[in-house]
Amino acid sequence: MTFAFDHMLAARVLLTLMTLGWSLGTVLADFNKTHATNPLWTPHARFHLVWQIVSYSGFGLLNLALIWWPGPLGLERLYLAALIGIIVYAAFFAALVTMPVYGGGAYDSNGYEPFDAPVPIIAKKWDVNITVFCVQLVILTASLVALTR
Numbered sequence: 001m002t003f004a005f006d007h008m009l010a011a012r013v014l015l016t017l018m019t020l021g022w023s024l025g026t027v028l029a030d031f032n033k034t035h036a037t038n039p040l041w042t043p044h045a046r047f048h049l050v051w052q053i054v055s056y057s058g059f060g061l062l063n064l065a066l067i068w069w070p071g072p073l074g075l076e077r078l079y080l081a082a083l084i085g086i087i088v089y090a091a092f093f094a095a096l097v098t099m100p101v102y103g104g105g106a107y108d109s110n111g112y113e114p115f116d117a118p119v120p121i122i123a124k125k126w127d128v129n130i131t132v133f134c135v136q137l138v139i140l141t142a143s144l145v146a147l148t149r
Helices: 007-022 023-032 043-068 074-097 128-147
Strands: none
Touching: 007 023, 007 043, 007 074, 007 128, 023 043, 023 128, 043 074, 074 128
C-alpha cells in the first residue's frame, strides 16, 4: 500500500496556521487590558495598536483567500501568501533587533511577562512574543518546504 501525500494541501494547512498566528493571534494577544485597553499606555500608542490589529485582521483574511480560494495560479498564490507572512515576521524581528534605537522593549511589567524556559539552555526566561513568532517561523519554513516538493 502506498501513501500519497498532497504537498499543496500540507502547504495550505501550514500557511493557514502561520496566517492565523499573525492575524487572529494578534487580535487575541493585543486587544485586551494588557495592550489596547491598557490605561498605562498613551492613547496614541493604543490607537496605533488597534490600527495594527485591524490591518492584520484584514490582511489575514486576504491571505486566507489567497490560500484557499479555488482558481488559477494556485501555487503562485501560495507563494504570495508565504511572502506576506515573511514580511510580517521580518518586520517583527527588525523591530526587535532595533529596540535600542527607539527605546523599545519586548514586554511590559503590566503585560505578558517572560515565562520560565522549558529548556533553559539559551536563557532562563523566554519572551512570549519571541517564542510564538519563532514557532511561527518554523511553520512558515515547513510550508515553503512543502511548496518546493
